[in-house]
Amino acid sequence: MRHEGLVSRPAQLRARAREAEAVERLVQAARSGQGGVLVLLGEAGIGKTTLLEHAVQAATGFESLRAVGVEFEMDLPFAALHQLCEPLLHRAGRIPDSQREALEAAFGLRGGVAADPFHVGLAVLGLLGESARERPVLCVVDDAQWLDSASARVLAFVARRVGSMGVAFAFGLRHVPDTDVLRGLPILSVPGLPEAEARALLAAEVLAPLDLAVRERIIAEARGNPLALLELARSAGPAAIAGGFALPSTVTGRIERSFSGRVAVLPLYTRRLLLVAAAEPVGDPALLRRACACLGMELEAAAPAEAAGLLELGSRVRFRHPLVRSAVYKAALPAERRAAHAVLAKATDGRADPDRRAWHRAQAASGVDEDVAAELEQSARRAQARGGLAAAAAFLDKAAALTPDRARRNGRLLAAAQAKHDAGAPDEALSLLTAIDPDGLDGLQHARSVRLRGQISFAVQRGNQAPPLMLEAARLLAPLDAALARETLLEVLWTAVWAGRFGQVEETVRAAQAVLSGAPSPQPPGPVDLLFNGMAQLFTKGPAAAVSDIQAALQAFRRSGDIRALPLACRAAWGVWDEDAVEALSTRLVKTARDSGELAVLSNGLTFMAWLHMQEGRFDRATALVGEADAVAEATGAPKSTYASALLAGWRGDPDQAGPLFEVSAREATARGEGTAITITELATAVLHNGGGRYDAALVSARKAAAQAQYSSIAVWALPEIVEAASRLGQKDVAIDAADQLAERTRPCGTDWALGIQAATQAQIAPDTVAEDLHREAVERLGRTRMRANLARAHLVYGEWLRRRGRLADARAQLLTAHGMLSTMGALAFAARADAELRALGEHRRPADGSEPLTLGELHAVESRPALPAGLTEREVQVLCLAAHGLSNREIGERLSISGRTVGHHLSHIYDKTGRRTRAGVAVFAMEHGLLPDSNGTTGVRAGQ
Numbered sequence: 001m002r003h004e005g006l007v008s009r010p011a012q013l014r015a016r017a018r019e020a021e022a023v024e025r026l027v028q029a030a031r032s033g034q035g036g037v038l039v040l041l042g043e044a045g046i047g048k049t050t051l052l053e054h055a056v057q058a059a060t061g062f063e064s065l066r067a068v069g070v071e072f073e074m075d076l077p078f079a080a081l082h083q084l085c086e087p088l089l090h091r092a093g094r095i096p097d098s099q100r101e102a103l104e105a106a107f108g109l110r111g112g113v114a115a116d117p118f119h120v121g122l123a124v125l126g127l128l129g130e131s132a133r134e135r136p137v138l139c140v141v142d143d144a145q146w147l148d149s150a151s152a153r154v155l156a157f158v159a160r161r162v163g164s165m166g167v168a169f170a171f172g173l174r175h176v177p178d179t180d181v182l183r184g185l186p187i188l189s190v191p192g193l194p195e196a197e198a199r200a201l202l203a204a205e206v207l208a209p210l211d212l213a214v215r216e217r218i219i220a221e222a223r224g225n226p227l228a229l230l231e232l233a234r235s236a237g238p239a240a241i242a243g244g245f246a247l248p249s250t251v252t253g254r255i256e257r258s259f260s261g262r263v264a265v266l267p268l269y270t271r272r273l274l275l276v277a278a279a280e281p282v283g284d285p286a287l288l289r290r291a292c293a294c295l296g297m298e299l300e301a302a303a304p305a306e307a308a309g310l311l312e313l314g315s316r317v318r319f320r321h322p323l324v325r326s327a328v329y330k331a332a333l334p335a336e337r338r339a340a341h342a343v344l345a346k347a348t349d350g351r352a353d354p355d356r357r358a359w360h361r362a363q364a365a366s367g368v369d370e371d372v373a374a375e376l377e378q379s380a381r382r383a384q385a386r387g388g389l390a391a392a393a394a395f396l397d398k399a400a401a402l403t404p405d406r407a408r409r410n411g412r413l414l415a416a417a418q419a420k421h422d423a424g425a426p427d428e429a430l431s432l433l434t435a436i437d438p439d440g441l442d443g444l445q446h447a448r449s450v451r452l453r454g455q456i457s458f459a460v461q462r463g464n465q466a467p468p469l470m471l472e473a474a475r476l477l478a479p480l481d482a483a484l485a486r487e488t489l490l491e492v493l494w495t496a497v498w499a500g501r502f503g504q505v506e507e508t509v510r511a512a513q514a515v516l517s518g519a520p521s522p523q524p525p526g527p528v529d530l531l532f533n534g535m536a537q538l539f540t541k542g543p544a545a546a547v548s549d550i551q552a553a554l555q556a557f558r559r560s561g562d563i564r565a566l567p568l569a570c571r572a573a574w575g576v577w578d579e580d581a582v583e584a585l586s587t588r589l590v591k592t593a594r595d596s597g598e599l600a601v602l603s604n605g606l607t608f609m610a611w612l613h614m615q616e617g618r619f620d621r622a623t624a625l626v627g628e629a630d631a632v633a634e635a636t637g638a639p640k641s642t643y644a645s646a647l648l649a650g651w652r653g654d655p656d657q658a659g660p661l662f663e664v665s666a667r668e669a670t671a672r673g674e675g676t677a678i679t680i681t682e683l684a685t686a687v688l689h690n691g692g693g694r695y696d697a698a699l700v701s702a703r704k705a706a707a708q709a710q711y712s713s714i715a716v717w718a719l720p721e722i723v724e725a726a727s728r729l730g731q732k733d734v735a736i737d738a739a740d741q742l743a744e745r746t747r748p749c750g751t752d753w754a755l756g757i758q759a760a761t762q763a764q765i766a767p768d769t770v771a772e773d774l775h776r777e778a779v780e781r782l783g784r785t786r787m788r789a790n791l792a793r794a795h796l797v798y799g800e801w802l803r804r805r806g807r808l809a810d811a812r813a814q815l816l817t818a819h820g821m822l823s824t825m826g827a828l829a830f831a832a833r834a835d836a837e838l839r840a841l842g843e844h845r846r847p848a849d850g851s852e853p854l855t856l857g858e859l860h861a862v863e864s865r866p867a868l869p870a871g872l873t874e875r876e877v878q879v880l881c882l883a884a885h886g887l888s889n890r891e892i893g894e895r896l897s898i899s900g901r902t903v904g905h906h907l908s909h910i911y912d913k914t915g916r917r918t919r920a921g922v923a924v925f926a927m928e929h930g931l932l933p934d935s936n937g938t939t940g941v942r943a944g945q
Contacts, residue, residue, distance in 0.1 A: 016047055022188050023051050023170065027058045030136040030168035037159040037169040039144070039182055042190035045227030048172035049321050051190070052140045055170050059138040063087075063131050066316075067139075069146030070281040071326070075397065076359060077150035077390040078106040081124070083282065084139060084155075088127045094900075095126035096890065103127075106150070108355055108383075108391075117150060117424070118602075118632045119594065121157040125165075126893070128158065129901030132166035142172040144182060149425065150390045156182050157631065165901050192224020202229055227321070259327035262308055269301040272340075274311065277302075278328040279340040279363070283316040290347035338364045355379040358395070368404040376402070377412065380419075389423035389598065392416075397432060406440040414445055418452055424599030424632070426459040447476035451488055454495070459600055464499035464673040467492055467508050474515050483528075487565060489516055490532050493539075494568040497711055500675020505711040509539045527556035528565050531572060538575065539711055547576055547748040554581040563592045567604040574611075575713030577746060577754035579785055582612050603629040607641045614648060617788035617825035620878060622648055642668055643680040650684030651789065653691040653829025658684070679705045679715050686721040691829030699725035699734070709741065716745050723761040724797070735765045753790070756781030760794045768805070775801060792821035796834050803837055812841055872913055879906040880914075884923035 019040070026038045040048040056064050067084035085103070092100045102119035104110035131137050141147070141155060159169040173182060193201065198219050219229070263271060276291045277283075289299045305311040312318045319325040329337065345360035358375045365372050376399035383391035396416035403409035413436045420429035433449060433456075441449065454469030470492045477485035489512045496508040513536050522529065534549030550572050557569040558581065566589040573581035589605035592598075610625035626648065630640045642665040649658035662681050669677035682705035689698035698721060705718035722738035739761045746754035756778050763774035775798040782791040799814030819834035872880065882892045889903040911917050914925045 016051065016190075019047070019051055019188060019190055020054055023055045024058050026168045026170060027055055027062075027138065030059075030062070030132075030138065030166050033136075033164070033166045035132075035136075035162045035165050035167040035169075037162070037171070037185050039171040039173050039185050039187045040190050041173050041175075041187050043225065044174060044323055045225045046190045046192065047226050048190055049142055050226070052142055052170055052172055055138060055168075056140060059136070059168075061135055063135055063137045065137065065139045066318075067141045067147075067151075068281065068325075069141070069143040069148075071146045072279075072329070072363070073281050074146055074148050075394045077148055077394055078120070078154075079281065080141070080147045080151035081120075081154055082107050084141065084151075085124060085127060088131055091127055091130045092123075094130045094890070095123055096893070099123035099126055108353070117153050117157065117599070118628065120150075121154045121631070124154060124158050125161055126900065128162065128167045129165050132901055133904075137167045139167065139169045140172075141169070144171045144173040145175055149428065152182065156185065159185060164905055193226060193229075194224065195219060198224055198226075198229055201226060227323070256323055256327035256330060259310070259324050260331040262310065263305075263328055263331065266304050266308065267301070269295075269297045270304045273297070273299075273301045274305055274328045275332050275336060275340045276343055277311065277317050278319070278325045279337065279360075280317075280344050281325075283318060285313065285315070285317055287344070287347055288317055291343045294343045294346050335366075338366055355382065355391075355395070359398070362398045362402060365402055369402050370404055373399040373402040373412070380415075384419065389419045389596075390425060393419035393423065393425075393428070393432070400435075406437060407442065407445075410436050410440045410445055414449060414452070418448075421452060421456055421459065422596075422598045422600050424459075424602075426456045426600075430456050443476070444480045447473055447480060448484075450476060451484075451491075455491070455600075458495050458498070461672045461674070464503040464675075466495040467499055467503055470495055471508060471511055471515070474512065478515055483522075486516065486528050486532060490528055490535075490565050490568055493532065493535050494571070497571070498674060498676045500679060500708055500712060502673040502675045506539065509536055512536065513540075527553050527560065527569070530556060531565065531569055535568070535572060543745050544748045550576050551578070554578060554585070557581075558584050558588075563589065563596065563598055563601060566592070567601055567608075570605070570608045571713060574608075575716070575745075577749045577751045577757070579612070579615075579751070579753050579787060582608065583786075586612060599632055603632045603641065606632065607644050610644055611647070614651060615787045615789050617792065617821065617827070619648060619652060619826045643677040643684075646681050647684040647687070650687035650691075651827055653688060653827060653832070655688065655692065658688050675708065676712055676714060679708045679712055679718075683714065683718045683721070686718055686725070688829065690721055690724050691827065691833065693833060695725040695728045699729065699731070706738065706741070709745075716742065719745075720757060720761050723764055727764040732765060739765055752781040752784045753787055756785065756787075756794070757790060760790075760797065763801070764797060771801065788821060789825060789827065792818050792825070792827065793830060795821065796830060796837075799834070800837055803841065808841055812838070815841070872910065876906050876910050876913070879903055880910050880922055880926055883907060883910075883919050884926040 022038060023040075026036055029036050040051055042048055056066075065084050065087060067080045069080055073079045085107075089103075089107075092103065095103075099119055099122045101110055103123035106120045128137050128139070139155075139159075144152070147155070155169070155171075159171075162169065171182060171185070192198075202219065263274060266274070272295060273288075273292060276295070277288055280287060280291070285299070292299050292301065299313070302311055302313055306313065309320055310324050312320060319328075332340070341360045342364035345357050345364055348357040348360060350357045358372070358379045361372050362376055376395045380392040380395035380399065383389070383395060393416045396412050396419060400409045400412035400416060403412055413432055417429045417432035417436075420426075420432060429452065433452060436449065438446075450469060451473035454466045454473055457469060458466035470488055474485050474488040474492060477488055492508060492512045496503055496505045499505070512532075516532065516536075525533070530549050530553035534546045534551075534553055537549065538546035554569060554573055554576070557566065566585060570582065570585045570589060573585055586605050586608035590602065590609060593602035593605055606625050606629035610622040610629065613619075613622040613625065626641060626644045629644065633640045642661070646658070646661050646665040649661050652658070662685055665681045665684075666678055669675070669681065682701045686698045686702035686705065689695070689701065702718045702721035702725060705715050706722055708715040709719065719738045719742040723735045723742070726732070726735035726738065739758075742761055743758050746758040749755075759774045759781060760778035763771045763778060766774055775794070778794040779791065779798060782794050785791070795814050795818035799811045799818055802808075802811035802814060815834050815837050819831055819838060822828075822831035822834060879892055889900040889907070892903045893900045907922075910922060914922065916922050916925050
């Protein structure tokens with residue numbers, strides 16, 4: 001038999017022509033500046049590694065990056081990602097600072113910065129993009145079923161976004177579990193070889209004569225698995241076959257047994273070196289050399305393993321096949337594995353890499369060991385300080401396993417579970433909770449565990465299961481930790497509000513108040529106490545009794561306040577129409593969540609910021625934030641904010657886009673028992689229909705949403721939609737009732753936003769003698785706010801009122817203003833309403849390119865195909881405007897959350913379409929087409945650009 005490799009690549013590739021061709025297409029796509037991803041799925045030994053090696057060989061002139069999942073490192077966050085990205089770290093200075101810092105935090109190179117998967121993913125995407133500027137990139141990840149979860153999420157996130165970057169991803173995967181984050185990527189199943197091809201491969205590889213019966217038995221037992229085929233032929237002689245030897249029950253077991261047999265005949269020092277190399281998955285030759293020195297031998301002891309085709313020594317230490325590493329490690333006795341990790345711990349520099357040293361010490365422990373557990377706990381603190389909550393949880397989990405004292409072990413498990421939840425891994429947090437010994441919990445630990453179960457329930461479902469759990473936790477905490485009890489009660493309100501119509505909000509609020517009455521309250525009350533009091537009064541006594549406490553709480557939260565209470569503080573700021581507090585608190589929430597790595601609340605902050613930008617008329621920025629929130633949800637396994645996308649779609653006014661989105665949002669919210677999401681979807685439907693002049697449909701949806709207004713500040717937004725629709729339909733009583741309800745919520749707040757919205761709705765039901773003053777008040781007050789979408793609609797309604805009363809010149813001024821604002825921000829249905837009114841006045845609106853006026857259908861197309869002679873896309877308009885303002889590719893990429901290479905790709909299209917070959921030429925083009933301010937200071941730049 002040949003000995004130059006595990007399986008001869010040419011022979012196997014001839015048998016794998018279809019799969020080899022798919023791999024070559026992937027490489028060729030990256031070579032042509034595109035890219036993509038391919039997951040090779042199949043059992044161990046089926047040929048995935050050979051196909052991955054073929055990809056590397058085909059990728060001549062590429063930057064080839066490798067990583068291999070290692071089973072015993074699955075709990076060490078970002079371990080596999082570090083393998084893949086280490087050769088690129090010298091380029092980290094080329095990516096935005098926030099992304100570089102997140103990546104360094106993930107690899108333990110920096111403290112004080114969060115290693116959240118979204119920004120780590122952007123950093124890896126940026127590094128790959130920078131590398132691809134020089135040459136194409138191939139990323140090969142074998143044994144992906146053993147990737148640590150943090151690496152798997154980031155790699156899946158990145159792999160889905162390299163389609164036009166000159167970057168290719170190839171994964172080798174044994175199976176796709178139901179929760180695997182790689183699900184949904186393009187999969188190519190690698191089946192067993194047909195019998196004829198198996199015979200041909202065996203004949204090509206086994207040159208010595210082989211008994212016919214033996215050959216047939218080998219082919220039958222291997223079941224088309226190439227590696228099993230050849231390893232069985234190597235290890236089994238005719239006598240063994242004839243004797244009916246017992247083969248392992250699985251193909252993997254057969255192959256690993258074969259490798260174990262080949263390792264067993266190597267010299268003792270070589271076997272020891274192989275085990276140390278198997279226990280050190282980073283593949284650092286310098287570390288392996290130091291470990292060899294600790295064992296009293298040289299690295300040259302690896303020579304027999306190299307000659308046997310088991311190991312390669314170069315700039316990295318690599319096993320020729322992942323199953324070799326697995327076989328070496330599994331074949332060793334537990335004491336031998338512990339000894340290998342002990343040597344690696346000794347060889348690892350405790351100052352340069354204290355956490356990996358602690359990890360090896362933990363693997364070397366033979367039983368409980370408080371000293372090692374304490375060292376792991378120190379590693380967890382370091383990880384948490386730099387925002388590495390997932391890493392902190394892994395260290396705490398391992399520390400708990402080594403802790404002799406039951407109470408301390410429970411405490412570490414509970415801390416690990418909390419860290420997992422905060423890092424956005426609710427399923428893993430729940431798994432850790434189930435490992436806790438309930439009989440060893442003290443009262444406070446039990447209460448905290450119940451609270452965490454409620455938090456996990458809310459993170460996964462956001463439905464009506466969480467409030468009872470949170471309420472029970474608050475009852476348990478009240479006599480033990482009054483501050484945590486009050487914070488938990490605030491979470492009770494938060495979860496109850498989200499359950500909305502599917503829960504029992506009023507009963508939950510009263511029960512929460514009863515718990516609070518039995519817990520001592522600090523004097524003076526803190527932000528949490530003020531906010532709880534205000535929210536409880538809002539639900540039970542109404543806005544007039546609640547606003548002062550809520551406003552005081554918001555001021556306190558702007559100075560301080562726990563991050564877990566910030567989402568409800570943001571919600572409360574919407575409820576009292578305080579735009580400054582909304583902006584300040586949502587910005588702080590996002591920054592704090594990123595800095596601490598608390599992804600469980602980051603998507604909330606991003607969604608609040610998106611809603612703010614929506615009201616500001618900055619739809620593109622809102623879209624980007626919703627996309628970021630969804631990316632965080634994708635990285636953590638939380639539900640996506642479909643309802644936020646639905647509200648955006650309602651404002652944009654395209655029924656074809658919005659309809660399916662509304663259906664998905666409502667269906668998912670109903671399945672989760674998430675009442676607030678349904679309310680938002682109903683609100684979005686009302687906005688869409690009011691924009692399109694379908695007032696009957698708008699009124700139906702708005703009234704459904706407004707029915708929840710007692711408990712939901714978001715539902716209050718539906719009241720102006722009722723007024724607009726009902727007044728157009730002549731249902732004055734309905735409009736008056738809704739306007740009165742709105743005034744009850746807005747009048748106590750006293751902000752320009754609240755009173756401007758109130759004036760705009762009152763103007764639509766008031767007699768003419770006072771209506772105009774109200775219209776003017778609405779425009780004046782809203783003009784002092786940042787809420788440009790509300791202001792634009794106030795101009796529109798005022799202009800429509802003026803035209804109906806024959807005041808054509810005044811109407812034209814209001815309608816022109818409304819049309820310009822609504823068109824610029826992308827509120828296309830409302831813009832079409834303004835356009836229809838202007839046409840009725842004889843106003844002939846002409847687009848910038850001099851073509852005929854836009855119809856309603858054409859207005860819907862503006863978002864994806866602006867009316868520019870060059871036919872630029874919306875994303876190209878964004879890039880063009882930022883480039884014209886002088887931003888670099890890197891700065892544009894950071895602003896739009898795309899890679900610098902993608903920016904360059906868009907710029908090349910812009911140059912081709914506009915015929916301008918320089919940034920200065922692009923700036924002139926933008927000026928010519930109203931995309932930048934002209935000498936008069938007017939602008940056609942879309943809001944948010």
